Amino acid sequence: MLWRKNLTTTNDVITVENLSKSFGNLEVIKNISFSVHRGEVLGIIGPSGSGKSTLLRCICQLEKVSGGSVSICGSTMVKDGVYAEKNELRRIGLDVGLVFQNFNLFPHFSVLRNITEAQQIVLGRDKDHSREIAMDLLKKMNLETKALSYPCELSGGQQQRVSIARALALKPQVLFFDEPTSALDPELTGEILSVIRDLAKEKMTMVVVTHEMSFARDTSDSLIFMDGGVIVEQGNPREVIETPREERTKAFLRRFNKN
Template identity: 50%
Template sequence: MIEVRNLKKKFGDHTVLESIDFQVSKGEVVCLVGASGSGKTTLLRCLNLLEMPDEGSITIGAKTLKFGGGSVRRNDIKELRRFSGMVFQSFNLFPHKTVMENIIEAPIIVQSRPKAVAIEEGKILLSKVGMLEHQDKYPDALSGGQQQRAAIARALMMKPEVMLFDEPTSALDPQLVREVLKVIEGLAKEGQTMVIVTHEMNFARRVSSKALFMDKGFIVESGKAAEVLTNPKEASTREFLALLDDD
């Protein structure tokens, strides 16, 4: 489903990702954990080519791209992106469009789905994330949790093989975190393949099948989530988890 090989990324002279290798099988939920600045978000953005890797290769679904030998063609970027949907920290809903208008725009414009079909599919997904009654509201009339659930529905509308989540609860008040995590947990139970950057360790232990701990641009430890996040082998992983427990 996903295969990353020898991925490297620099910003100027600063190396952000170094020799990244991992795989995600169909139906797996993989969490990326680590301190701020460890490279988690950059890695996730590289998977969707919002950041362009300097070296290595990424395979998602049936598409493989190799980096470092020249510029990547725009059509190749579009083809890789069609296999994945991304949910950001800050929702990124269009403020001048209703919830329904937000989630049907890309299927209509990018995938040429008939508007009536997109609306019916949108209603099903909004019901799934508990947002159907809010379909005609604008984002500024919604709570942060509601906006994030609408953003998840928007990503799902493109029928991605992989869902990418970049700390989907970090911008939410604590009382709103649970409703978003519940939606993601439901997707996991349905077998949706996901890669999730998160600091919610209890959620990660419960939902993830695999955990990757990152430090200073490297994957320091990987394995079954229950093992990595409960009984880590590496000292840096233990130190990171101890800091979270102290909080």
């Protein structure tokens, strides 16, 4: 369909069309389509088990889709369920970064090595250059004094900032966050949200799965509410959260506000 080409502007960092994913007989993602423009923050909210993590993992190549298409920065990763060849997938994989709920730092590496290791192995950067980049990012995260500490010596909020630095060190075109604050105490949550807010001000393209409703409302440019593997509602974050159209969204937000 040629006309579709015109709809997918070069400003699209992510284009997802009719993505589906099943685990055995369990259909977890059902025909989802959306796009994210350069410099935009897409928020994703929804109950546990609605398929949010699976969606992110599919786009970041940690899971294989069952059907549909995904393009990153104009390059086709998978089209109608057929994947690009290996080298192309590897190249496309470098454009995306993922920050996990539980940090996923290497416990036996120092903070510095957690940030330099992938730069050296994945991008082939030399030691000095990768250290320079790591130290700049640690400064930005207010952690320059922790370079030689080990993850277990840091607070959860500090560990999550290290994992954000690790992801940024690879200079991805888009950064995904999968509930980045849900393993943190409320007082540590704020410091991570403020890092993400700063990245948004710098126009980093991001997709953020979160249960922090006021953050989602104020920081995202667009918001998706997912339930049961489908996008139930999508639009202006303030409208989705404050005046949802769909019953399922209303019910979720009501339940949420009670907690």
